[in-house]
Amino acid sequence: MANTAHTEHSTEHSTGHSTGHSWDEECDVLVVGSGGGALTGAYGTAARGLDTLVVEKTGHFGGTTAYAGAGLWLPGNQAQARGGVEDSAELGRAYFRAVVGDATEHALQDAYLDHAAATVAFLEDSPHVRFEYRPFPDYFAAPGRFDLGRAVFPVDLPAPGAPHALVDAVRPPAWAERLGLPAPEGPLTDGRALIARLLLALDSTGNGRTRLRTALTRLITEDGTVVGAEAEHDGRTLRIRARRGVLLAAGGFEANAELRRAWQRLPGADWTMGAPGANTGDAISAAAGAGAAVGQLDESWWCPSLRFPDGSAAFTLGLHGGIFVDGSGRRFANESLPYDRMGRRMLAAKAGTSHDNPVWWVFDGRFGDELPGITVVPADRAAFTEAGLWRTADTLAGLAEQIGVDAEALSGTVQTFNGHAEHGVDADFQRGEDPYDRFFGQGEGTNPCLVPIEKGPFHAVQIVLGDLGTKGGVRTDADARVLREDGTAIPGLYAAGNTAASVSGPCYPGPGVPIGSAMVFAHLAAAHMAGQRTDG
Incomplete structure (x- = not known):
C-alpha cells in the first residue's frame, strides 16, 4: 500500500497534540477498527466518494463481530418485510422506550430507531450485502415486543473459489480461534459473513484501503479539531492525516484487566468473549486524551459463561436442562433468562463474579457427555474433569461434597425443582413462562424448560460471569460525533459500537442491539462526514 507524505505546519496547543511534522499517509476518513460498525462506516464514506482508510490492530478483520451470530436489531427494515415481518420504527420505539426508558437520551434512541431501516437499505444497495429475517425473540415482556423477534441476519456468503486477500483475513469463528484450529472451509456464516460482505462492498467502491496490524496510539488535534492520528505498524509510528474525520469503532476495553478492575471492580479480563489482541480500550483512551467525555464505564453486555481449563470462559446460552446454584447450593434466578439478564442476576447475587464464588450448572446423566445448552466453544469433558471444572458423582450428596456446598441445601433445591418440573410451573423463578425461555426448551413435560434432575450420575460444571464486550465509552450525539464534558x-x-457509551444504557433489549446500533451510528457518522443527511 503506497504511502503519501505531505508537510503540515501548525501551532502546538497542548502536550501530545499537533506537532507540525510531516504526514506519513493521508485520507479523507480514517476508520479505527474493523467490526460491523467500523466497516459500515467505512463503506458509507467510501461509497460517497471519500478516500477511506481502515486500520485494524490485529491480523484479522472483524473483531468480536466475527464471533457473533450477527443478529441485527433494526426495526422496520426491508429485509424484515421480505421475511413477512410487519415492523416499523414506531413499534421498535415503543418497545425500546419501555425497556430503556430515560436511561439514555431520547434523541440518541430516536436517531438509532429512525435510521435503522435506512441503514439496511443503504447497505443492500451494494450487491455484496444481503440480509434475511430469522426468528429470535426479543428479550423483555414490554409493549411492542415481538415474541419471535425482529432481528435480521447476514445471508451466508459462499467461499471464494480462489484465495482472496480480504475474505481470507476475516477472523475465524470463536471456537476455531480458541481451540487453535483453522477457519472452516465452505461458506462464511453469521458474523463472518457480515464482515466479509462489508469488506467486499468497501473494496468495490474503489475508495477503500485497509491496514492490518496497525494500532491506534493517539489522536492528533489542531485548534480543538481532530485532524488525524498516530498508529504503530511494523514497529514504526505512522502519522495519518484524516481530512474529513476519524471514526473510532474499535470495540471496548473488555480485554484490559487494569481498566476492568478500575472501572468495573472485576478481578480481571479473562472471561470476556472479546477477540484476542483487541479491545483493550485504546480508542477510548485516545479520545479521552483529546477531550472526550465518557460514560457507562461500569456496563457490559453480560452473559453466563463456561469456565475453561486455560482460565478463559465462553458464552453459554439456551439452556435446555439443569439448574444454576450458588455457593449456598441454591438457585438464585431463572436459568433460561436472556443471557444479559442472567448475567445481571449473577452480579446482583455476587455469584460467579470471581474465582472463589463460582456458580455450578447442575444436571443429571440423561445428557451423557454433552452439556444441556449452547456454548460457543465446545467443552472436552476429559479436560474439564481433569481441571476440576466438571465434577461427577453417583449421588447428589456426593456431588455437593465435590463442589463444596451444603448437601441438604443442594438436595432440597433439586427436590423442589423436580416438583416444579412435575407440575410444569416454576413457583420460584417462573422459568418457562416467557417466549424466550420456551424458544430453547426441549423437555417433554407441560413446561419444556423444566427437566427434572433425577437420573445419576449427577454433574456440576463451573459457570462464571462473562461478557460479549464492555458497553461504556465516549459520549456521542445523534450524528455519532464525540462530545466533550460541556456537551459540545x-x-x-x-x-x-462499544467504543461509544451504548444507546441502550444498562439494558440489552433484543438480539442484535450491540451490532445493529453500532452499524446505524457508523452510518450516521459517514453521512455527516460526507456532508449529507440520511433518510429517516
Missing part, C-alpha cells in the same frame, strides 16, 4: 462536539471525531 469535538470536530472531526466520531465513535460507534
Whole structure:
C-alpha cells in the first residue's frame, strides 16, 4: 500500500497534540477498527466518494463481530418485510422506550430507531450485502415486543473459489480461534459473513484501503479539531492525516484487566468473549486524551459463561436442562433468562463474579457427555474433569461434597425443582413462562424448560460471569460525533459500537442491539462526514 507524505505546519496547543511534522499517509476518513460498525462506516464514506482508510490492530478483520451470530436489531427494515415481518420504527420505539426508558437520551434512541431501516437499505444497495429475517425473540415482556423477534441476519456468503486477500483475513469463528484450529472451509456464516460482505462492498467502491496490524496510539488535534492520528505498524509510528474525520469503532476495553478492575471492580479480563489482541480500550483512551467525555464505564453486555481449563470462559446460552446454584447450593434466578439478564442476576447475587464464588450448572446423566445448552466453544469433558471444572458423582450428596456446598441445601433445591418440573410451573423463578425461555426448551413435560434432575450420575460444571464486550465509552450525539464534558462536539471525531457509551444504557433489549446500533451510528457518522443527511 503506497504511502503519501505531505508537510503540515501548525501551532502546538497542548502536550501530545499537533506537532507540525510531516504526514506519513493521508485520507479523507480514517476508520479505527474493523467490526460491523467500523466497516459500515467505512463503506458509507467510501461509497460517497471519500478516500477511506481502515486500520485494524490485529491480523484479522472483524473483531468480536466475527464471533457473533450477527443478529441485527433494526426495526422496520426491508429485509424484515421480505421475511413477512410487519415492523416499523414506531413499534421498535415503543418497545425500546419501555425497556430503556430515560436511561439514555431520547434523541440518541430516536436517531438509532429512525435510521435503522435506512441503514439496511443503504447497505443492500451494494450487491455484496444481503440480509434475511430469522426468528429470535426479543428479550423483555414490554409493549411492542415481538415474541419471535425482529432481528435480521447476514445471508451466508459462499467461499471464494480462489484465495482472496480480504475474505481470507476475516477472523475465524470463536471456537476455531480458541481451540487453535483453522477457519472452516465452505461458506462464511453469521458474523463472518457480515464482515466479509462489508469488506467486499468497501473494496468495490474503489475508495477503500485497509491496514492490518496497525494500532491506534493517539489522536492528533489542531485548534480543538481532530485532524488525524498516530498508529504503530511494523514497529514504526505512522502519522495519518484524516481530512474529513476519524471514526473510532474499535470495540471496548473488555480485554484490559487494569481498566476492568478500575472501572468495573472485576478481578480481571479473562472471561470476556472479546477477540484476542483487541479491545483493550485504546480508542477510548485516545479520545479521552483529546477531550472526550465518557460514560457507562461500569456496563457490559453480560452473559453466563463456561469456565475453561486455560482460565478463559465462553458464552453459554439456551439452556435446555439443569439448574444454576450458588455457593449456598441454591438457585438464585431463572436459568433460561436472556443471557444479559442472567448475567445481571449473577452480579446482583455476587455469584460467579470471581474465582472463589463460582456458580455450578447442575444436571443429571440423561445428557451423557454433552452439556444441556449452547456454548460457543465446545467443552472436552476429559479436560474439564481433569481441571476440576466438571465434577461427577453417583449421588447428589456426593456431588455437593465435590463442589463444596451444603448437601441438604443442594438436595432440597433439586427436590423442589423436580416438583416444579412435575407440575410444569416454576413457583420460584417462573422459568418457562416467557417466549424466550420456551424458544430453547426441549423437555417433554407441560413446561419444556423444566427437566427434572433425577437420573445419576449427577454433574456440576463451573459457570462464571462473562461478557460479549464492555458497553461504556465516549459520549456521542445523534450524528455519532464525540462530545466533550460541556456537551459540545469535538470536530472531526466520531465513535460507534462499544467504543461509544451504548444507546441502550444498562439494558440489552433484543438480539442484535450491540451490532445493529453500532452499524446505524457508523452510518450516521459517514453521512455527516460526507456532508449529507440520511433518510429517516
